[in-house]
Amino acid sequence: MTSLTSLSALPDDFVMQPDNIGCIKVTGEDRDSYLHGQLTVNINALTSDQARFAAHCDNKGKVWAVLEVVRHEDGVLLYGNRDAVDASFAQLQKYGVFSKVEMTEQHTAYRHIVISQNVGRAAAKTLFSDVPDASMAALSNDYGVVIQTRLEGSPLHFIVTAEGEAQLNKYLSENHDDIASFGAPEYEALCVVSGIPAVSGDMIGQYIPQMLNVQAIDGIDFDKGCYMGQEVVARTRFLGRNKRAAFSFSLPVPTSMNAGDTVEKQLGENWRRGGNVVRYATLADESYFMAVLANDTGSDDAHRLAELPAHEVTPLALPYSIAQENRDKPGRTGA
Numbered sequence: 001m002t003s004l005t006s007l008s009a010l011p012d013d014f015v016m017q018p019d020n021i022g023c024i025k026v027t028g029e030d031r032d033s034y035l036h037g038q039l040t041v042n043i044n045a046l047t048s049d050q051a052r053f054a055a056h057c058d059n060k061g062k063v064w065a066v067l068e069v070v071r072h073e074d075g076v077l078l079y080g081n082r083d084a085v086d087a088s089f090a091q092l093q094k095y096g097v098f099s100k101v102e103m104t105e106q107h108t109a110y111r112h113i114v115i116s117q118n119v120g121r122a123a124a125k126t127l128f129s130d131v132p133d134a135s136m137a138a139l140s141n142d143y144g145v146v147i148q149t150r151l152e153g154s155p156l157h158f159i160v161t162a163e164g165e166a167q168l169n170k171y172l173s174e175n176h177d178d179i180a181s182f183g184a185p186e187y188e189a190l191c192v193v194s195g196i197p198a199v200s201g202d203m204i205g206q207y208i209p210q211m212l213n214v215q216a217i218d219g220i221d222f223d224k225g226c227y228m229g230q231e232v233v234a235r236t237r238f239l240g241r242n243k244r245a246a247f248s249f250s251l252p253v254p255t256s257m258n259a260g261d262t263v264e265k266q267l268g269e270n271w272r273r274g275g276n277v278v279r280y281a282t283l284a285d286e287s288y289f290m291a292v293l294a295n296d297t298g299s300d301d302a303h304r305l306a307e308l309p310a311h312e313v314t315p316l317a318l319p320y321s322i323a324q325e326n327r328d329k330p331g332r333t334g335a
Contacts, residue, residue, distance in 0.1 A: 001017070001181045001182060001183050002180060002181060002182060003182070003183075003185070003186075003283065003284055004182060004185075004186050004189075004283050004284065005283060005284040005285040005286075006283060006284075006285050006286045007186070007189050007190065007193065007250075007283065007286070007288070010186070010190075011116075011180050012116060012118070013116050013118060013119050013176065013179050013180070014115070014116045014119075014155075014179065014180045014181070014182060014186075015113060015114070015115050015116075015119075015172065015179055015180070015181045015182070016113070016114040016115075016155075016181075016182045016183065016186055016187045016190075017111075017112070017113055017114075017181065017182075017183060018112060018114070018183060018184040018187035018188070019183065019184055020081060020082050020083075020184045020188075021079055021080065021081070021082060021085075021112045022079065022080065022081065022082030022083075022084075022085030022086060022089075022105070022107050023077055023078070023079040023085065023105070023106040023107055023109075023110050023112075023159070024077070024078045024079070024085060024088070024089050024092070024103055024104070024105060024106060025072075025075040025076070025077055025078075025103070025104050025106045025109075026075055026076045026078065026092070026101055026102070026103050027074050027075040027076075027101070027102050027104075028099070028100045028101035028102045029100040029101075030099040030100040030101050031075065031076060031101055032044050032046075032076070033099070034096055034099040034101045035069075035076060035078075036224070036225065036227065037225075037226065037227050037228070038056060038092060038095065038227060038228055039054040039055070039056055039067070039069065039227060040054050040055045040056075040057065040209055040214065040219060040220045040221065040227065040229075040233065041053075041054040041069070041219060041220065041221045041224070042221045042224040043069070043076065045221075046069065046070075046071060046076070047071075048071045048138070048140060049137060049138055049139065050070075050136055050137060050138055051068055051069065051070040051136045051137075051138045051145075051147045052068070052069050052070075052136065052218065052219065053066065053067070053068055053069075053136075053214065053217045053218060053219035054066075054067050054068070054069050054078075054214075054219050054220075055067070055209040055212070055214045055219055055220070056078075056088045056091070056092070056228070057208070057209065057227075057228050057229030057232075057233070058091070058205060058228065058229060059228055059229055060229060060232055061208045061209070061229035061230075061231070061232025061233050061236070062205045062206060062207060062208060062229070063199055063204075063205070063206075063207055063208065063209055063212060063214075064084065064087045064088045064091055064199075064204055064205060065078075065080055065081070065084035065085055065087060065088035065199065065204070066080055066081075066084065066197050066198050066199060066209075066212060066214060066219070067079065067080045067084075067085070067088065068080060068147075070138050070140075070145050070147060070159070071138075071140065071145075072140050072144065072145050072159070073140075073142075077106070077110070077145070077159065079110075079112070079159065080198060081198040081199070081200050081279075082107065083200035083201060083204070084198065084199050084200055084204055086105075087204050087205075089103065089105060095228075109161065109162075110144060110159050110160065110161065111158075111159070111160050111161075111162070111164075111165045112157065112158070112159055113157075113158040113160065113165070113168060114149070114151075114155050114156070114157050114158070114187060115155055115156050115158065116153065116155050117153055117154050117155055117156070119172075119176055119179065120146075120155055120156030120158075121156065122171075122175070123156070123158070123168060123171050123172065124139065124146045124156055124158075126167075126171045127141075127143050127146070127158075127160075127164065127167055127168060127171070128140075128141055128143070128146055129141075131148075132146060132147060132148035132156065133148070134148060135148055135149070135150050135154065136148065136149075136150060136218075142161075142163070142164075143160050143161060143163060143164030143167060143168075144158065144159050144160035144161050144164040145158075145159045145160075146158050146159075147159070150194060150196065150217060150319075151190050151191065151194045151196065152190060152193055152194045152319070153190075155190075184281075185281050185282060185283055186281070186283070187281075188279065188280065188281035188288070189281035189283060189288045191279065191281075192248050192250075192279055192280070192281055192288040192289060192290050193248060193250070193288065193316060194319060195213060195216070195217070195246070195248055195290075195318045195319050195320060196217065196279075197212040197213055197214065197217075197246050197278060197279060197290060198278065198279045198290075199212070199259070199278055199279075200259045200278075200279075201258060201259035201260060202259060202260035203259045203260055203276065203277075203278050206276075207244070207278075207292055208229075208232060208233060208236055208242070209233055210233070210236055210237065210242040210245075211242060211244040211245060211246065211292050212246050212278065212292065213245055213246045213318075213320070213322055215237070216318075216320040216321065216322055217320065220233065222234060222237060242295065243294060243295055243296075244275070244292050244293065244294060244295050245292070245293065245294075245295035245297070245322045246278060246290050246291065246292050246293075246322075247290065247291060247293050247297055247315040247316075247318070248288070248289070248290050248315065248316040248318065249263075249288065249289050249290075249291065249303065249313045249314075249315060249316060250286060250287070250288050250313065250316060251286060251287040251288070251289070251305075251308070251311055251313060252285075252286055252311065253285070253286065253287065253308075253311060254282050254283060254284060254285060254286060254287055255282060255287050255305070255307075255308055256282065257277055257280040257282065257287065257289060257305070258277070258280075259276075259277055259278060259279070259280070260276050260277065261276065261277040261280075261289075261305060261306070261307060262275075262276060262277075262305070262306040262307075263275050263276060263277060263289075263291040263293065263303055263304070263305060263306070264303065264304050264305075264306050264309075265293070265294075265297075265301060265302070265303050266301070266302040266303070266304075266312070271304070271309075273306075274291070274293045274294070274297075274303060275291045275292045275293040275294070276291060276292055277289045277290070277291050277305075278290050278291060278292055289305075291303075295322060297315060298315075299314060299315055299317070300314055301314060301315070302314060303315070
């Protein structure tokens with residue numbers, strides 16, 4: 001496994017094996033109905049050929065975890081930043097005692113391997129006999145699941161069992177034995193530039209989903225039935241009360257960061273607190289971070305890390321719109 005100096009040096013063909021992804025598997029008779037009452041997306045409508053982003057919130061609408069959800073075999077997999085997944089797992093267990101569900105941590109049972117588009121498609125055809133044909137499309141079999149991601153360049157995310165990992169490694173060694181291999185920092189940097197939010201550490205339970213752009217990555221179904229935090233999430237949308245959003249930045253130097261670090265914004269000749277880091281990555285020669293700031297932040301607005309005042313940065317262009325229409329409140333569908 002190697003390290004990138006900068007994300008611009010990422011080769012066309014690569015493998016990333018992030019070790020900071022946690023996974024939960026939920027099974028049981030009440031699996032779908034229970035998760036439907038916990039997550040911001042309609043689990044009842046989740047098909048076996050798709051993955052979705054979702055937020056898991058407390059009853060005040062504050063996010064415990066930004067997750068991706070996908071079906072595999074008799075269960076639903078929930079995965080994301082391990083720190084947040086652990087927090088989410090504890091809450092799911094607490095509220096699941098009266099439902100016929102079984103929840104198990106699958107941090108090591110499933111391996112997470114992200115492979116660039118061309119190599120990933122060939123590998124998917126070998127392991128799954130087909131290729132996901134659209135963003136967030138999924139295929140599954142006994143080896144696991146493969147998903148076409150929303151990440152820049154559309155790499156494929158393989159979530160595989162030990163046997164699936166062995167088959168995937170066999171394919172790579174026989175056909176791409178010299179492919180560049182990277183770890184969590186490169187994966188996190190790619191997530192940041194792709195506008196994919198996450199929470200960890202002190203930022204768990206601090207923001208409603210819209211402050212993290214979860215609606216922009218199709219992670220909220222506003223017309224579904226009740227779920228934890230729904231009143232706050234819905235009111236924020238239909239009354240237009242959200243004033244914050246997540247923005248991505250790159251720094252031309254490597255620096256140590258933590259979730260919750262303060263980001264300052266320049267106002268005239270002065271600097272004022274603008275928000276906090278929620279996701280970050282440090283490469284050999286540069287760093288990346290996402291921060292929750294005022295949602296009217298402009299592309300030319302200067303920002304800096306409070307702990308690194310020498311370097312001023314402006315927001316990167318996001319691959320989606322964070323504008324959110326205010327609409328009439330829908331009737332409850334119970335879906």
